[in-house]
Amino acid sequence: MESNRQRKVAQIIQEDMAEIFRKQASESQKNSFLVSVSDVKVTPDLGIAKIYLSIFPAELRQPIMKEINENNSFYRNYLGQKMSKQVRIIPQLVFYLDTSLDDVERIERELKGEGDNPIL
Secondary structure, rough: OHHHHHHHHHHHHHHHHHHHHHHHHHHHHOOOOEEEEEEEEEEEOOOOEEEEEEOOOHHHHHHHHHHHHHHHHHHHHHHHHHHOOOOOOEEEEEEOOOHHHHHHHHHHHOOOOOOOOOOO
16 A cells, blocks of 8 residues: 555656656657656655556657666666755656556457457
8 A cells, every 4th residue: 555655656657757757758759659657656764666658659658768767877876866855765766668558448349349360
């Protein structure tokens, strides 16, 4: 069960990460893409933050995730500057690709009989 403190820290991280990804997407010249922070889970000791990202379009997911993981220290430093007054220790960041919307879309297509393998 998540404590109030975990939820508050997760919400702060989610808002700050969404802000930086929005800035990066608007400054990017090469590709038009969208990175949204779908969820953040923080461990009870506030030492690790699991950040779930939805990335559109789908063909850019792997290169964007690779770039995000390579720049992990930059994101943690950014959070450190934003959160320094609220927490003592800035959590380690672990990024995950959230494909739940793709799964919902695939299931809906299959239920309508439009999927690759219609249910017989």
